[in-house]
Amino acid sequence: MKIKHIAMAAMLLAATAAQAAVSPDEAKQLGQSLTAVGAEKTGNKDGTIPEYTGGLTNGPAVAKGSGMREDPFAADKPRLSITGKNLAGQEDKLTAGTKELLKRFATFRVDVYPTHRSVVLPKQQLDNTAKNALSAKTTDGGVGVEGALAGVPFPIPKSGNEVMWNHLLRYQGHAFATKFDSWNVDASGVPTLASTGEIFQEFPLSDPKVSEPAKQNDVFFRIKLSYSAPARRAGEALLTLDAVNPAVQPRKVWQYLPGQRRVKLAPDVAYDTPNPASVGTSTYDDAWVFNGALDRYDFKLVGKKEMIVPYNNYKITYHKNPADIVKPNHVNPDMVRWELHRVWVVEAVLKPGKRHIYSKRVFYIDEDSWTALASDAYDARGQLYRASFDHMTFSYDVQALQTGNHMIYDFVSGTYNITGVAGPHGGTRYIAPLKAAEWSPDSLAGAGIR
Template sequence: MMFKKTVIAAALAAALAPAFAAVTPEEAKQLGLTLTAVGAEKAASKDGVIPEYTGGLTNGPSIAKGSGMRPDPYAADKPRLQITAKNLQGQDDKLTAGTKELLKRFSTYRVDVYPTRRSVVFPKAIQENTAKNAVNAKTLEGGVGLEGALAGVPFPIPKSGYEVMWNHLLHYKGHAFFTKYDSWNVDSAGTPTLATTGEIWQEFPLADPKRNEAAKQSDVFFRTKLNYLAPARRAGEALMAFDAVNPLVQPRKVWQYLPGQRRVKLAPDVAYDTPNPGSAGASTYDDAWVFNGALDRFEFKLVGKKEMIVPYNAYKLAYHTKPSDVTQANHINPDLLRWETHRVWVVEATLKPGKRHIYSKRTFYIDEDSWAAVASDEYDARGNLYRASFDHMTFSYDVQAPQTGNHMIYDFVSGAYNISGMSGAHGGVKYIDPLKPSEWSSETLAGAGVR
């Protein structure tokens, strides 16, 4: 792997620096000059495959009022390259370990590489706050906690793997949205089974446009509420979770409603490597959105930045209305996938001594333009590739926010896979006003769960 020398130097310096090191005012001046407002490189790649950043997608196709379905702004694009197991050599250095494993295992799998479209652009307030965060935000507790960040990217010029992961956790996704979705499991025999149909509300309190104060350690940055509608065995269940910016000060709070018990109870195990029942155990709770939750069980090392072929602008998949077209044997339908070449930050997470997790190592790939994790590789205790996950990101151009709910994970041991967040059959993703504070109480969770 050939990483840029400047990035390697920065990563080495970061390894010797305190976790809370901030950038200097001189470094921060590069934002908006050689770097975008949120820290991506403006320049094109040397070969021109990654174009110069020119401001993102600011004039997308029109959307029907009240609709959550976004037309594909790049529907006319044709693949510039098609990768299969036969021509993998020469391209494999730009693919994740999981992508290469899929190509090697299945002759029916392929990677259609489209022209790179740097679609992401954030609202002006997010860009302005990011410049302030560059010199004010800092990590605490060895990288596990955070303080001093305004709504925006906390570390646009990251110096550590923890800072990159915080950028992923806090990247702007809008203030609040709602979607009804399906989650499907496909077993090793190729049989698809509906794992969940649910309703999900997600809110990001730090992204409130009226907020002008920096995050305190106990502040909640993410909250979600889910009502499960199907299949019958899960209908009526409900879940609510809050995450704060310092999980050592304020650990994740989760409440769960189970119809058989007719009561709401705290559910502290809905975190880390607890198997997610919605994926029939093919993923852990902290696999959702490629990674979520606290950073305290792994050491996160910044490897560098690399040009890689990753899922991107996947409107065809995200808004597809027929799940049966998607869930093929062994892997999802490659006809519905879109891959592009982008610069990604590579972060290697190694399990800390004395900590427990089913993964001994994880490698994360974080897009430089959106700061969203677009892929990861997971390894077992023996160091073998165990699972691989992908987030088929789209850009919600009407609200200037990346949408990363269309997530899938492959289990290379069992041969099964899961794809979640499929909202096309239910009207897509709708951005909404935040719920009332009373709607985030455990009492309302119980009421919503009754069917």
Template sequence: MKFVHSLLASALAMTIAGAAQAAVSAEEAAKLGTSLTLIGAEKAGNAAGTIPEFTGGLPTNTSPPGYKPGDAVRPDPFASETPRVSITSKNMAEHKDMLTKTTQELMSRFPGYRVDVYPTHRSVTLPKPYQDNTVKNATGTKSIEGGMAMENALPGVPFPIPTTGTEVMWNHLLRYQGNTLSTKYDSWNVDAAGAATLATTGLGFVEYPLSDPDRINVPASADEIFYRIKLYYSGPARRAGEALLVQDSVNPLKQPRRAWQYLPGQRRVKLAPDICCDTPNPGSVGASTYDDTFVFSGAMDRFDWKLVGKKEMYIPYNSYKLTYEPDTAKYIVPNYIEPDMVRWEQHRVWVVEATLKPDARHIYHKRTFYVDEDSWVAVASDEYDARDQLFRGSFAFLTPSWDVQASNATTHMVYDLVGGTYNITGVYGPHGGVKYIDKLSKAQWSAESLAGAGIR
């Protein structure tokens, strides 16, 4: 495996738990805005010309045919393009190093599976205050608690020039997705026989409080919430009326994840401490864990993290065709997502390996994450069991919302390679897309607010 650069020596510096990891030097930080973009990606294209230079991403006034400002459905700006190469099991060997292990396994198992690689567009752009704060974070944000927490981070990318695996993953956890978004969505399961079943329909609210424009100059405190999600289930009938609230804090060792659940049959809101980590997600019939959400979510304390380096890979990108498609039958098909509907592009990603700590419990023994350099979104992963055999793999379908400068990756999926099943969630195409809304009130984020959904 050929990497652009390796940072193993830097990763070893994080062996002392609880010690603060110093931010990068002013000299290193000076690369931001010169050889690096303001949020830490390499500005230049690659030597082959298959990755272009970053020139600012899609402008906010991008207007594909049929789009009206304010619409929650964003048409594909690149709909007229055709693939520059198609990869199948017949030519996989030529491209093997640029495919995740999960992609390779699917290609080996199923003759009809293929990867259509389109021209690369570096379309992600983020708000200027967020980028400006990222430059400040380069010398100001510190890793603490052995990388499990951080301090002094302004709203922005906390570690634009990362030196450890945990810093890359913090960049993913705090990726800019907008402040508050809302969407009605579906979650689908496809079993080994190819039958598709609607697992849930719900109304979701996701908020990233550290992205609040009202606090743009305020560093995050240890007990502050950086991510919260509230779900109201309306279907199928057996789940109608259920509700869920989850919130994560900047220092999960001091303030672990808190979750509450409302079940109509019990008519009360109760704490749900198991809504985390490797607890099977009932919305995927156990084909994924709660920390598989958005490829990875939650605390990092059960694993040792290694920053392997950066490399060029084929990943799902600019996925407008799939994520805004109203007819799910066009892509939810037996064995895998319909290849005609998935746009792949060649991008540089950070590669991070997580290995289960000897004294920790998790169904995954090792995990490899692939994090896009332009957005800090974890776009794919490979998961291994205790025998070090490939167990599952996930993908997030990055679909930038150019109108609000957000790197939307709400639609994501998990392939269970042992069970032969897959789950795709955050399916909002049939329900009118993704809306960016005013932040919810404190009362709306209270556990008590869940009870209002308890009607069958």
């Protein structure tokens, strides 16, 4: 595996209680050899990864109030199609989960399209990122962040925790709403609607009016989720708040269950608790490939690597007919776009004395967007257990990442789940933030009554 190894000094610093920001001389790389968010500006030697030239700034028009976006790269044709028969020579560029799917299923295919470095963030995010490089630090052994403005907190990362925080704080706009389906496909190939829900996601730190660094108990991510299908889940609702330092302010979750007719705290909605939205095919911290606190794993920054990963997946994200997507054994390969990109590789190993069903996880985080595009999860025996993928798109009309369509394969049970199938329900709408009263636990009861 050809990986650019991180310097030993940086690894030693990662073990300290507070990770130091980079030096002014290092920070000068931003906007020069590095992009404003810390990606390598140049392409690769053979031209299969192009130079970064500013991202997608002239995408197709989006109707006012619409959540649907056209594929700006629909005319592209695959430059390579990988199957189990021609896998040789490509293994080094594929995740363990991708290789397992190719080996297991003759019908699985990886269509590799020309690489487009489409992501570009608003100017305020870029300006803040330059400031963060000199001021942002991790705290409590990498579990929290301090001194960070809205933007990439660690554009020149020195530790695995810093890369994971870049993923957690990736720019997704200020607020949006999506109605979506979650589908499970069992080992016999039968698809079942696991849930239909409507989710409001808000990122308070991304409010353009916020000009001060986040305080330790400030909420950076909050979701309000209500389910309408299937019948057994209709009326359920969930409210989740995540702060920039879970060691100071742990995740807060409230749940409304129609049968009980009351709102209650739900501290188990975290870590490896099975997620009922996927009928237990995934854990709560599998959502969006990874979410939640970093306290149960040691995150090692392995380095950067060229990998074939899902990217610019407008087709599957905005497709209107789920039957075209969910197929036996795996999603329809015709629906998924793969590209070659440079990603940061982070290996997470379960800490001694901590509990989780995954003993090790490997994350692949895009250098341009800081989105976790894929992960491999291993069980207590060290065997590959599950593999996750995110079908990231760039919402070019608002300069924000959309990472709601994600999926997970369970290699033990032979099942898979895809969540965030929003095309049938009108896609993703960027909205004004909800009123403060709508983020109170009491608001769940009114929203959840059938």
